[in-house]
Amino acid sequence: MNAITVDHIVKTYGSKKQVLTALDDISFEVKKGELFGIIGPDGAGKTSLFRILTTLLLAEGGTATVDGYDVVKDYKQIRKSVGYMPGKFSLYQDLSVEENLEFFATIFNTSIDQNYDLIKDIYVQIEPFKKRRAGKLSGGMKQKLALCCALIHKPSVLFLDEPTTGVDAVSRKEFWDMLKDLKKQGITILVSTPYMDEAAMCDRVALIQSGKIMSIETPENIVKEFEGELWAVRSADMYRLLNDLKQYKYTESCNSFGEYHHLLLTKNQGGKEGVLKYLNELSHKNILLEHTAPNIEDRFMQLMKNT
Amino acid sequence: MMTDETVIHVDRLTKKFGDFIATNAISFDVVQGEIFGFLGANGAGKTTAMRMLCGLSIPSSGKATVAGFDVYKETEHIKQNIGYMSQKFSLYEDLTVKENIRFYAGIYGMSRSAIKEKMKVLLEQLELSAEENSLVKSLPLGWKQKLAFSVAILHEPRIVFLDEPTGGVDPVTRREFWNLIYEAAAKGITVFVTTHYMDEAEYCDRVSIMVDGVIEALDTPANLKKTYNASSMDEVFLQLARGAKRAAD
Numbered sequence: 001m002n003a004i005t006v007d008h009i010v011k012t013y014g015s016k017k018q019v020l021t022a023l024d025d026i027s028f029e030v031k032k033g034e035l036f037g038i039i040g041p042d043g044a045g046k047t048s049l050f051r052i053l054t055t056l057l058l059a060e061g062g063t064a065t066v067d068g069y070d071v072v073k074d075y076k077q078i079r080k081s082v083g084y085m086p087g088k089f090s091l092y093q094d095l096s097v098e099e100n101l102e103f104f105a106t107i108f109n110t111s112i113d114q115n116y117d118l119i120k121d122i123y124v125q126i127e128p129f130k131k132r133r134a135g136k137l138s139g140g141m142k143q144k145l146a147l148c149c150a151l152i153h154k155p156s157v158l159f160l161d162e163p164t165t166g167v168d169a170v171s172r173k174e175f176w177d178m179l180k181d182l183k184k185q186g187i188t189i190l191v192s193t194p195y196m197d198e199a200a201m202c203d204r205v206a207l208i209q210s211g212k213i214m215s216i217e218t219p220e221n222i223v224k225e226f227e228g229e230l231w232a233v234r235s236a237d238m239y240r241l242l243n244d245l246k247q248y249k250y251t252e253s254c255n256s257f258g259e260y261h262h263l264l265l266t267k268n269q270g271g272k273e274g275v276l277k278y279l280n281e282l283s284h285k286n287i288l289l290e291h292t293a294p295n296i297e298d299r300f301m302q303l304m305k306n307t
Numbered sequence: 308m309m310t311d312e313t314v315i316h317v318d319r320l321t322k323k324f325g326d327f328i329a330t331n332a333i334s335f336d337v338v339q340g341e342i343f344g345f346l347g348a349n350g351a352g353k354t355t356a357m358r359m360l361c362g363l364s365i366p367s368s369g370k371a372t373v374a375g376f377d378v379y380k381e382t383e384h385i386k387q388n389i390g391y392m393s394q395k396f397s398l399y400e401d402l403t404v405k406e407n408i409r410f411y412a413g414i415y416g417m418s419r420s421a422i423k424e425k426m427k428v429l430l431e432q433l434e435l436s437a438e439e440n441s442l443v444k445s446l447p448l449g450w451k452q453k454l455a456f457s458v459a460i461l462h463e464p465r466i467v468f469l470d471e472p473t474g475g476v477d478p479v480t481r482r483e484f485w486n487l488i489y490e491a492a493a494k495g496i497t498v499f500v501t502t503h504y505m506d507e508a509e510y511c512d513r514v515s516i517m518v519d520g521v522i523e524a525l526d527t528p529a530n531l532k533k534t535y536n537a538s539s540m541d542e543v544f545l546q547l548a549r550g551a552k553r554a555a556d
Contacts, residue, residue, distance in 0.1 A: 018445070041477035043448045139349050166474060168348040168503055169541065170548045194475040195504075209477065238510075239489045256482050258506035258539065259528065297478045304479055 003067060003157050003188035004030035004053065010061035011048050011211075022048040023059070024211040030190060035183045037202035038192040039296075045211040046192040047087060050161045053190070054084045067156050080108070083155030085146050087162040093135030097126055097145055100134050101152060108153030118185060119148045122178055140171050147178065151187075158182065160191040164198065176201045196296045207300055214303040219296065226299045228252065229268050231275070232260040232292035236285040244282050250274065255301060262298055309340040309512065314465050314497045315360065320369035320378075322355050329355040331520035332369060339465070342488060342498045344508050347517030348548040353501055354470075356517070360499070361468055362386050374465040387415065390459035390496075393470035397455030400444035404435055407443055408458060415462035429457055449480030456487050460496055467491065469500040473507065485510055505541040516544060519553045 011023040022045045030036040038046050051057035053066055055075035063070065069077045091100045101123075105112050116123075126144050129137065134145060143163060150158060160179075164172045176198065179189055191202070199205045200219045207214045207222070215222060235241045242261050245254040250269040255262050263275070270278075272289055279287050315337035322330040330352040337343045347353045358364040360373050362382030371378040374388040398407045408429065412422040430436045433453055443451060452472060460467050469488075473481045485507065492498050500511070508514050508528060515525040524531055524547055528540055537543045 041448065041480070042475035044477075166349075166471070166503070168548065169505060169544055170348055170551070173545070196478060239493075255478075256485065256506075256510065258509035301478050304477070 001032060001068060002029045002065075003032045003034070004028075004036075004065070004190060006049075006053070006062070006064045008062035009049070009052060009059045009064055011045070011052065011057070011059050021211050023052075025062070026208075026211070026213055027062075028206055028213060028216050030188060032188055033183065033186050035179060035189045035191070035201070035203045037199055037205040038190065038208055039194075039196060039199050039205050039300075040192075040208035041194050043210075044208045046208060047161055049208075050084070050086075050159050050190075050192065054082060054159055055079060080153075081155060082157045082159060083150035083153070084159045085150045085161065085163060087165065089142050089146060091134045091142070091146055091149060094133060096131050096133055097137070098130040100145060101148055104149040105152045110153050112152065115152055115154045118154055118182075119151050121181060122151075123148050139167065143167070143171075143175065151182070155187065157188045157190065160189065162192050162194065164193055164195060172198070196300055199296045207296075207303060209300075209304055209307070212307065214307055215299070222296055222299050223294050226294035226302060228264050230292050230294045230298060231263040231265070231272070231289055232257070233263050233275070233279075233287070233289050234260050235279065235287045241279070241284060244279065244284070245275075248275065248278055253301070253305065255298070257295075257297070260292070262292065262294070264302075309338055309492075310495070312339045313337070314339050314374055315343075315499070316370075316372045317360070318370040320356070320359060320371045321367050322352075322359060322364065323367045328520050330359070330366075333517070333520075333522050335515060335522060335525055337466075337497055337499065339497055340492050340495045341513065342492050342500065342511045344511030344514035345499060345501045345517070346508060346514060346544060347501075348551055350553055351517040351548075351551065352520040353517055357468060357470065357499075357501070360385075361389060361391060388465050390462070390464040390467035391470075392455050392459040392467070392472055394452075394472060394474040398443045398451060398458065401442060403440050403442055404430070404446070404454065405439045407454070408461065411458045412461050417462055425461055429461070433457060449476060449483070452476055452480065452484055453487060456484065456491075460491055464496065466497040466499060469498065471501055471503060473502060473504060481507075505539065505544055508540040508544070514540070516547050518547055518551050523547050523550075 006026055006028050009023050009026045013020045013022055040046055052059050053064055053071060055071050055078050066078050067081050071078060101112055122144050126141050164175055183189060202219060204218050206216045242256060245251055245261060245263055250265045252264040252266045275289060313336045317333060317335050319332040319334055320330060321332050333356060345353055359366050359378055362378060362385035365379060373385045376384040408426050409422060430439055473484055488498050513527050514531060515522050531543050535543045535546050
C-alpha cells in the first residue's frame, strides 16, 4: 500500500483578478517506508503541499490520501497518525525542552517512556538542556527538539518541511544521518528542501518548480535523464570565460559550478576542438576542458528551461 | 577591479557577551573590489562579527575600520558608506518597486534628481519597468533578490554586506545573482558575503572560515583546497567545522 497518494491536486491563492497557482495539477505516490524528497526553490509550492497533506489546508481540486485516509473526509485519523515539523519553529518557546516533549506526548495520549526508543538517539543530544526554555535553545537544538516532538507518538508518516534551511553544511549532514536511522525503523518520510545536493540522500525525489512537478525519479536516474554531453571548463579568468562561452555560437547552456563552468553544446556541435579554438582566439589562458557528469542542479536547470 | 587599497581592516576584534566570547580576536584585511567570502558553521560568530563591521554593535576590544571609519566612534559614517542585504530582510513587501527604490535612496540621502536618474537606469537594467508600480510581494523571489541587491548598492557604497543572499533561491536565479555580484565588484565595490552553498565559496577571491569565534582559515579557494588536501570547498569546510566544540546557534 502507498503511504501517500496525491492525485491531481490544485491549489490557488488570491482573488479573481490576480490568481497565484501554488500547486498546478500535482500527482505522485510515496511507498510505505520510503524517504521521499520534494526538491525545489522557495515559492515552488512545497509548503502548500505539506499543509494539504497534513489536513491544515484544503485543495481546490484533486484528492489525496495519507496512510489510506482521505485528507478531507478522514482528517481526524490523519492528525492522529502523522508527525509534522513545519518550516517555522512552532514549539512553545516558554516551555522547557522536557515540558514541550511531555506536552506533545500527552495530547497524543502517549508517554515519553512508551516511544523513547524512537527518539533516544536524537534526544540524548539535547537532554543536557532539558530544563532550558525552548526559546533559549540554539537553532540546531531547536531543530532536534522539534523532530523529537514530531516523533513522540510514533507516527506512521513523518512530514518535514524544509528542516535544513539556513542550517550549515555540517549540521545538515547530521540531520540527514538522523533521517536515515528513522527510515530503518520503518517510518515513511516526506521531506522538502531547496538544497539540490540533498536529493542524493532520498530514495526518490520530485523536482518541483512554480507549482509543477518536473520529474519524479531516484536521484541516480534524475542525473541519467540529463540530455546531451556535458563539459567542465575553466580558465584563468572565470567571469570573462562564462560570458564568452554564453556568446559561443553552439552553446545551448553554460552555468557556473564552483571552480568550473558546465557547458552544453547544441547537439555537441564543434565538439571539444571547436570550443578550444574559440577560446584560444579570445586569448583565454590556462584552459581546461573535459567531460563531466551532470549533477542534479544541471538537470533541474535543464528542466526549468524546457518547461 | 581589485586594488591594493584596504577598505576593511580588522585587528584582534573581540566581542564578549558576559563570559561568552562570540568573536575572539579576529584579524583580517579586505581590499577594494574584492569578493570576500565569510563562512562558518551556525554559531561560529559570523553574525556578531558582521554586526560590528556594520556599526550595529560596539566591540569589547580590538580595532577595526570600515571604509576608513572607526567601528567604535564613527558608526554613523560607516552606515552611510556601506550597503546591506540579507535573505531575511531586504525590501518592504507592501511598497511598490518604485516606492522601495525611492525609500532606500532617500534614506541614504540621495537627491531627488539623482534618484530619478538612477531609478530609470535600474528599472531598465533589471527589466522591471513594466512592474514599477507592482507591490514587491507580488514579484517572484528571484526578482525580489536581484532588486534588493541593486537597491543595497544604489548609493554606490564602498562595501556591500550580503548575509546569505541566495538562500532558497532556484539554481538559475542563484547564478544570475552571482553575476550581479561580479559586476558590482568589477565596478570597485567590495563584496563581503556569507553563504551556506559551498559551490559559491569557489566564486570568492578569498574565503575565511570561522570556527568557535576564531578565523581558522583564510586564503583563496585554490590555496585552501591545497592546504587541506581537499577536492572541493565543501570538504575544506567539513574538515574545519567538524572540529567545532561550540553548540550551533
